[in-house]
């Protein structure tokens with residue numbers, strides 16, 4: 001049994017990632033403050049580095065085509081039937097059909113062979129493909145990482161540099177690169193840009209716990225504000241028929257999104273808010289390693305006691321997202337960590353608040369604090385690469401560039417212009433989609449617009465005129481959490497070029513170890529209150545090369 005759990009933990013550790021990003025509530029309302037100019041001047045701001053030689057005019061034939069194939073500008077991009085490319089990405093679509101993909105075919109004449117895999121299987125499949133040499137022209141989604149860009153881009157050249165193509169053919173992407181800080185974040189340590197940028201206004205809190213307020217009412221308790229009160233609520237959920245179905249045994253007080261557990265975030269209740277790699281950000285803005293800190297140990301001890309009391313989903317380390325959603329849909333969860341409560345509770349978001357409430361940061365009178373995930377906008381730099389299997393990567397780049405046109409971005413993000421969104425004066429009005437017939441509603445539902453793990457773009461701070469504003473749960477999270485968030489976010493600078501070769505090994509081994517050991521302590525397979533076991537856990541990091549790893553990441557503090 002023990003062996004089996006460890007094996008499963010190792011498997012799940014490999015797939016942990018962040019599925020947040022740019023909101024899926026449909027109302028792009030992330031409070032953004034820093035983006036001054038929504039429409040920056042295009043690409044000419046690049047002040048004369050040695051890429052200037054590439055600024056030679058694009059050579060076109062009498063038809064305006066490059067290489068007799070691609071129109072250098074405007075639409076369509078190619079003639080019908082002359083070019084196709086493949087995209088591999090993770091997506092949870094059941095149909096594999098996307099409204100805007102069809103639109104882009106009509107606009108560009110480019111055919112796309114879309115290969116989508118559920119997130120749980122996508123990483124394994126991508127690695128198989130990469131090892132076999134038979135990989136798609138574009139790889140994208142939440143399965144990529146900095147380490148992969150370094151390995152397959154910088155080191156091996158499987159992912160190709162794109163900055164010259166952007167400069168020649170992609171005015172929209174070039175403009176995005178000129179937004180404050182974007183080019184810097186997108187540029188790998190060797191000076192090249194390997195990915196299509198995905199830039200958006202973003203929420204300051206990604207994943208957080210949601211609590212069922214009906215359950216709370218059923219057991220006659222108030223919203224908890226301390227870890228003691230929270231524990232008492234979870235106990236009441238377990239002991240009573242909190243969901244009110246007549247069976248007092250089917251309640252699971254606490255669970256979390258299997259792909260994005262974020263349990264260590266709750267170490268913030270004890271004063272040490274952490275990300276899934278064991279990092280924290282200190283009051284002075286410095287990023288530090290906290291996976292061996294006393295406060296994290298205090299959290300593990302507390303959470304292990306919840307687990308031992310049966311207050312935590314006993315499948316928390318082994319279930320897949322379908323199982324999690326299944327239990328949530330059957331009203332079995334009192335509290336779960338999620339990006340949004342509708343993801344597991346399965347209700348349709350309306351203009352009214354659901355029965356799920358934001359669980360506030362606990363112990364705030366005693367140093368309780370939560371990690372700020374973004375400063376209000378995000379630059380995702382690992383969402384889509386073009387591989388060396390692609391013929392004419394410039395056509396692919398232009399295809400994405402066209403997807404970033406304002407009305408196309410709106411189509412991917414909210415719904416097609418002319419169906420869901422209508423131009424009105426200088427703005428765009430978003431209608432109540434329930435006024436559409438059922439078939440159309442389905443077609444233009446968020447998940448069927450565009451593979452949402454791929455880059456898209458609407459100007460940061462863009463607001464729709466709303467006919468029927470939906471309840472904005474993420475905004476409720478922000479309002480509740482803002483007074484108790486860290487001032488800064490964790491540093492995500494690229495590493496230096498001379499560490500590229502060794503970085504991935506350290507990062508993978510240490511991340512996996514952190515995740516796996518956390519599960520062992522929480523599930524009680526290792527005794528968190530035993531000093532020798534704790535010391536052996538701490539030593540384990542050093543054996544995996546923690547010092548070298550932190551040096552590469554330019555982190556100089558290990559919190560005790």
Ligand SMILES: [Ca+2]
Pocket residue numbers: 240241242243244245246247248249250251
């Ligand atoms: Ca029940």
